[in-house]
Each structure stands twice: as C-alpha cells, then as structure tokens.
Amino acid sequence: MTPENARLHQLRGGLAPVEVGARGIESIARNADCTRLRAIVIAGLTPNDVIKHVLGEAADVMSPFAMTLTQAFERRLLDNAGGSLLTVYREKGYLEPQDAKIVNVADVAPRDTHVDRIRRERETRRLIDLKMRGDPTAPNLILKPRLTLTIVGVSHAIELDYLVASDKEPFYRAGVIKSYADRGGKTNNAHVRSAYREAAVGTLALRQLLEEAGRPGDLAGDRVDMVLKAPASFSPRLFAAQRAESELASLSRALSAAPSDLDQIEQMLPAGASLADPAVIEGLPNHYCSTCKEHCSLWKHCRAQAQAQGNAIILGDQAAEQLAAAGSLNRAMDLLNGVGRPPDNRAEAVLAAELQAASLLLERIANG
C-alpha cells in the first residue's frame, strides 16, 4: 500500500473505499467551503456511505422514476453500437460519415469485478494512446470510458458516458448524457452547470493522462459535450463543444487544495479518530447552503446543525444575504423585537430598521 493510501485508510477507519466517480468529485466544487464534504470525498467515501455505514440511517435512494428515465435514455443513445449518439453528432456536423470508429469499453470487460474494472481502465488508456499517436484506427466515439484522476497521490476511477473526437480533431472531448429535458432558455441552469462540471472532471482526467505521457495537458481543451432529451420525447439534443472554463477552474481549485485539505483534516481530528465515528462526522465543519439538497445526502444533518446554530441560511440564500449583518437568526430576532444589546454597528442598525418596517407592513396587510 502506498503511503497516501495508508493515510486515507487510517482516515476512513476501516470503512471500505467506494468509487466516488465524476459526480462525487464534482460535488466538492459545488460547495468548496464545506470541509465535511471534502473530507468524505477525499477519503474515498460518499455522503450516502456515511449516512448508511457511519450514522446507521437509511441511505438516500434515487427516485425509481428518475432512475428508469435516465437508464432508458442512456440505453437509447448507447445501445446498437452507439448508433443514435453517432447519428446526432453526424446530423450536427461534428462527425463526418467516415468517422464511424466506435468502441464500447464495457464490451471488453462487462462485469463489475476488480479485474474487469482494471481491464476497462487499461483499454481506455490504450484507445486514448492511439489518438495521441495519431493512429488512424483511433476511435471517434469511446463509449463508457474508464479514466482515473489522481487526488492526493491515489487514483480515483471515473466512468464517463463517452469521449468524442473526429479524425480531424487532435484529441477527445468528454461528453455526458443527461435525461433532463432541453427547454431552451428555461432549462435549469444549475442542472446544466452540474452536467458540465461532471464532464469537466473527465477533461481533468484527460489532462492528467496527457501530462503523464509527456504531452501538453491543454490538448484536452476546455470544451465539453452534453446530450439532453427533447421535452416529452426521447429524441436527443446535442450541445457539443460547450465552453467549460469556469467549471474546470473551480474543479482545479478544489482539487489542487486537496493535499492541504487532507493535512488540515488530519490535524483537526483527535489522535486515532476517523470518519467511521459518527461524532467525528458531526464535528467536522460544514457549510450548509440551499443547493446541498441537490447533491449531498448529508444535507438534513447539516441543516439541523445550521438551525441549532441559528444560521440564517436555513431560510434560503436571499434571507441569508439580507440577514448577514446580524450573523444569526437569534440576533436578527433581537434586532426585530428591539431586545438585547443595541445595534453594534451601522449595518445592524439599518437591518433593525428594515426588519421592523417589514414587520409593521406585514401586520398591516395581515390584520388590516
């Protein structure tokens, strides 16, 4: 076992590591200020595992409806030798008719065993190596590639939906398939950003692979692809070569801080303590925000803690921003009711006046 692996093993306290995947790694960048989430992901666990194995509660499960929809849409695109995915790329002019080289990495080693997972990684590297060498047999579409991303000296596996490159392009772009409906400007922007970030995790893995091979990491570019479904149908809608600079930057920042995060977490914990202890999990600082519910199973715990601390974030982002001067809900209530110590500064005084005016307005509206 490598020294880094030994440190993480110690941190997990006997819990078996799991594949956090692109989604898990992406979640760090969603809430970069949450030490609890960073500690869990860096250690090779997921919030769901912590809920199940450490806190002994029922794990979060994806809605069966959403799961069926996602799987069916993915099958629609990737089954039949990725024919539908290839067609949508051809229709949009991103692939030429002769760009018909497709490999499904899952065909090579389909089982969910350790050996097959390693074989899928090796096959993915071999295929990417063909592109690096400019081999004419390099695939245009690599379905279900398995890449690795090294964080604090250990490699984390990520299985992407696909990689794509025409014969003319120098290297691959990562692509994600999402079963969200494309509603034009009304598509949930948070969903789109999250999908881009997930693909960007793949881009970072590609950059690492290029750098290991002595090639410039920039060859992987800063563009990602996304396929959504058309509303009320399973027709794919392609968003190819989308700029993901900011997603890549936020991920790079979060991951480059991981080694110091690990040091910090180790220093924070008492000697011999590990993440397998519920008290340690509860003791790690968190940063609850309204979007935590979308990606972290621990959100209920963090919200309860925020509520106990009187943190205004439990009322939503807007309320938290407006009540920032008070620092806590209890202090905001004191300012509203004019009890406790007088306002400490001008900001508190302004907030007190605003809260009292709003309260009077509410009373007038409610009681006439």
Add this chain to the structure above:
Amino acid sequence: MFDGGERSCEKHGIAWKSVESYIAHMSRTMPIAEKLARNAERLQQAYAGLAKALSSGDAAARERSQAKISEFNAEYESLAEQLRFAELEARELAAPRGRKPAKPLRELALDALDDLGVPVPPALIADLTEALTGVRPSPSRFASLRRDEENAARRNIAAKPAWIVPAINAAELTAIPRLLCSSAWSLERRIVGSRSLRTDHLRIAESLARRLKQLREAGAPESKNIDRLLFPIARAIPGATETGKLVDPDKVSDAARAELAALDQADQAERGEACARLANASSHVRLWGRPAIIDTMAAARAIK
C-alpha cells in the same frame, strides 16, 4: 356444446385459437402454392420459347425468352420462400404448446447468431429469439453459457460442430466477452476492428430488413415483432427511416448498404490484418482470443 369443446381442448393442452389460426394459415398457403404452379407453367413455356428461338436463330426472340426466364425465376424464388414461411408457421401452430420441443439456450443463441451473421450482444440475441419464437432467454445467462462452452471445448473441441465464442478484438487479439459469435464462422467474421461495431450494425439492419420483408410478404404475425426490433436499429442509420411512417425494409437495406459501401473496405482490411496475425495461433486462441493483460501498476495506485 361449442364452449364445452373449447374447454375440452384447453384441458388437453390444445388451444382452440391455435387450431383456428392453423386453419387460417393453411388457407393462406393454398394461394401461394397455386401461384407457384402457375409460375412453373409459365417457366416451362418460356423455356419452350427459348428452345424454339435457338433452333430458328432468332436473336430478338431468344433475348425476350431469356428475360422472361429470369423474371419467372425471381418470382419462383420469392414464392418458394413465402411458401416455406407459411408452412413453417402452420407447423408451429399445429404443435400443441405443451409438446413443442424446448430448445436449449445454446441452440437458440446459435440460431439467432446465424440469422444475424455478425457478432452481437446477448440482449440482441434475446430480443431476436423472442421476436421469432415468443420465448425470451435472459441475457444474463449468456455469460455463464460462454464460460461453460469454453470449458467444454477445452475438454474436447471436436465435441460439437459449433461453439458460442466471444468476438476477438482486432488490435489486441483478446476476447470481447459481450459480443458473441459462432465458432463455425470464419475468423475474419469474428474479428472486431475499429469500424466493425458500425459495419456490423449496418449488416444487422440489412439482415433484419430482409427478414421483415419476407415475413410481411408471407403475412406472418412475427413481422410486427421484427418491425419493433428493427426500428431502433434503423433509426440510427441516416435516411433509413421517416418520422411517422412504417419501417420500409427496402429503404433500410439501401441506406445500410450505402453506408456500408463507404466503410467496408477499410473494415475488411483491418480484420484481414488481424486474421493474419492469428494465422499461426492455436485453435483455442483463434476461438477465444489471447489472454487479457492486467495492469497491476495501475491497480497499486488505485484507492484502497
């Protein structure tokens, strides 16, 4: 009285509806047989015309007779195929369900593979088997079947005329476990190169389109199942389908052939090259591929 008869049939395992369908199918085979008899008659007349033209040295009459013979021969082929399907169908329906011989999984798989003619995933074998026989083997059973076949072949490779084997990767010459083939096929057909997933997809479309056409012409109810199976495959070929319209087998075949024409040469060359590299390998390697290499260095770096 009628109800009682129906109940009695059910009691003895013969579905009354099957008997009705059998009669309907038998009545459908009659007009085809009549058409065939008429075709044979016309063919004889055309041959007589040809003999006459040859003896008289009339070149124009000879050409006309030859054209007629070609036309009647093509018609004969089509009618004979239709009759064969109709008879097969009638025989199927005539056999009471309980007495139909249950084919083992490997036989079903080999039948489907020979129908499709290219390496395919277990799910497609299961889908085709269901479409044609009404019985769907679970795709998850194919992994153990493939391993059993390999073990049995290790003991005695000559024990069976054909084994279910994995396709072979053209670059690495290792097995692709999720794509299955028949060992009776030539090595070149069992090899999967960089373009083969697409070319095989096109060949599957062509094969199913041909089958759909035959079944539709014979009025077989299975045509609907093949239609359903072909649609998602054809949809992934530009110009093969039209929104809101039934799948046209000729259109699918044309579109598949057109794309295949552009890719086939390079694909065949890559397969041929891989074939040559396996020329001196043992029969086991030629069927199950080279052993896969495991990257232990990568495994050491992985989180554990």
